[in-house]
Amino acid sequence: MIGTWNTILETPLAKVKVVFIIEKIDNAYCLQVKTEPIPLNFEFNLVTVEGDALQAAGRFKLLSEEKVEISLTFSEETFTGCMNLHSFGELQIKGQKGEGVSLSEALLMEVEKYRNSENIVERSNEEILEKVNQLVARMTVLEKVGQMSQCMASNFSFGGDIEADPPEKLVEDGRAGSILGAFDINRVFELQKIAVEKSRLGIPLLFNADIIHGYQTIFPVPLAWASSWDLEGIKRACAISAKEASASGITYNHGPMVDITRDARWGRVVEGAGEDPYLGSLIAKAQVEGFQGDSLFSEETIIACLKHFIAYGAAEGGRDYNTVDISQGTLRNVYLPPFKAGLEAGACSVMNAFNIYQGIPVAGNKGLLKDLLREELGFEGILISDYGSVDEIAVHGAAKDSKEAAKMAVDATMDIEMVSTSYLQYLPELIEEGRILESQLDDAVKRILTYKFIIGIMDDPFRYIRPDKEMEYHFCKEHLQTSRELAQKSIVLLKNNGVLPLKKEKGKIAVIGPFANSKDLLGPWQFSRYSDKTVTLIEGLKSKFVNQSNLLFAEGCRIDSEIEGGIEEALQQAKQADVIILALGENSVMSGEAASRMDIELPEAQRKLAEEMIKLGKPTVLVLTNGRPLVLEWFDKNVDAIVETWFLGSEAGHAITDVLVGDYNPSGKLTMSFPIQTGQVPVYYNHFNTGRPLTKKNQHEKFISKYLDGPNEPLYPFGYGLSYTTFTYSEMKIDKNQLTKTEKINVSVTVTNTGSMPGEEVVQLYIQDLYGSVVRPVKELKGFKKVDLHPSESKEVIFTITEEDLKYYTADMRYQAEAGEFKVYIGSNSKVVKEASFELVC
Known part of the structure; x- marks a missing residue:
């Protein structure tokens, strides 16, 4: 059994090639494991062999660290057994001797048999219309509903579990027109092959994914890259994201998010451009142009989807999915401009918001979707529901049941139901009853098929499946350099009394805190297989400091809990230093969808660590990793410098270090105001005056629009950001x-x-x-x-x-x-x- 063996594992997320390398060193067996395309990091500390059988136990890391157990039995050329992984359950193994061919090479050889690239041509609008009409005329009602239905690629879920047939069955029956969450190019190929070869009409599938701030190369989160005010840089990041995603078969993006956001308690502020409609509009345009490029016929672009239409960022209390109750003037003057700009830039899709507006859930709100979006704004593209939001019309209480919810959504011109199955279950019945018209389905299906022709998959269904381009594009040096440059521009210097930039040549620096050596710098809404290669702050500093003995490190505490002896160890390191860097913040699950916070201060364990460091009286720099504005009043008063780094992506550690040592002079400006206290939220610069505005003259009067226990103004206002120069x-x-x-x-x-x-x-x-x-x-x-x-x-x-x-x-x-x-x-x-x-x- 000593040697190299390979197998293919079918996991719920992707097909994974696994290579086992078995060695015997000093009479002890050692087991190493390599995987592709998903890098599962295995470490085995217990390996035993009896005859032809090997047992091993250890740990592996995907999103988190978990236990793994392996049991294998070998013959001369083959082996069998099982691997027990907590995330995936027990997986059966059957493999052979040797390294084996890579999945990419194997797929490339296979997909070449199906190419039709010689016959593909960019069709005119007239040709597409004729082809679409001919195809729709051949479709049954159920096939039409199938094009309007989306399913998951596996049992991985972005929300609540949905009861449905397996995707293979849905696709073969023509009951799915698009797929969400195909994280693996092999899975894309498998499902597309079923659609083309086994469904009655052979209509290819759209493959949808949330490409928010990168695919494999991760860029700064949108709230961060908005702080760069670099429209061309943002456009370039989106173009690279599309280039990487489309090489893996992704054709339809669930992004960009262009919601205006004024309440830092809302977790999804991390996905947007901040509080300003003007800047948000320019960034929406840049993102659409980046994702869609000059032509959607190019296989290196993807359909952009503006979300979430509309006013999702106005959720009461900053609580995700919550009620929105605003005037039509606020809707149009604050929340509409980025959508208008995105549509003018050519965005081909729009996704509804989860909230209600004037008492009607947006997914079934005819006034918003049909009257405003389609008729007034002239949108002719695909309207897709957010995950489960058609069913949620009934949960809100605006429909009796899912059947009535489906009717409302169709009447509002909703083209695709994401993942839930109300369309499949009830639209044929509603047509039979005469409560909706088949022509309504025809209109929706024509919009969907039009884009399937526009992107070329009707002529070559496999044109986006390019494993050779995956190998060339994913996490390549050029893309990483672009990520680093945008990350540099996204950093905002909030305070500096002269301690920055740091001197590389002399003095000791203690890097203290849970983000000192953390790779959790990518932020939410990313699915990179290269997260283990994220550059940490310590790694970035080591690349700059020749004398690495001058770099000291202690974790001190975890994100929201203390470490036994952690503060003592941190003090021991910090006492030796000339400058202390406090690396604090939120982890990635504290921002994003379903990550609202009542209190936007740093967790108590981190504050306690900071207080102990400040007592040493040494120059102290706070380096923040976070996805929202935080309450920083205590830090503003007590530390010497504050560097807002957000979640900066794959090259975070290098970009932060570039700024800390002065190799890059920070130029970022905030696009959301930072409150002094959570009780000010929502706080934003473009507010109304009120009839009793607070001024310098009347600030001591009582009957004025103000707080008794603090100022109206934020700690750091919109547009704020310092430089190393003046x-x-x-x-x-x-x-x-x-x-x-x-x-x-x-x-x-x-x-x-x-x-x-x-x-x-x-x-x-x-x-x-x-x-x-x-x-x-x-x-x-x-x-x-x-x-x-x-x-x-x-x-x-x-x-x-x-x-x-x-x-x-x-x-x-x-x-x-x-x-x-x-x-x-x-x-x-x-x-x-x-x-x-x-x-x-x-």
């Missing part, structure tokens, strides 16, 4: 004080780098409409420009204002600008600004 702004210049509908106004400031390092500044333009048919915000972002300046260098930054910048949905819901007086502000953030005035004359 910038000064001249007084604002404005070329005229009146604006007509056909004219424009130019406003400008001169920005000077008054520090000692080159740096980049995000210069921000805000406008305030002083009065209107409805109350307007105290200021709204309307433009920004980045300037790179060397020490003592100055540049004039000019913004042009037109009537278009002043438009909003007025009292009668018309999108227009109203005559009146305006203020214009330019500054380094939403609070520190220069100002001027002008008037719009109609």
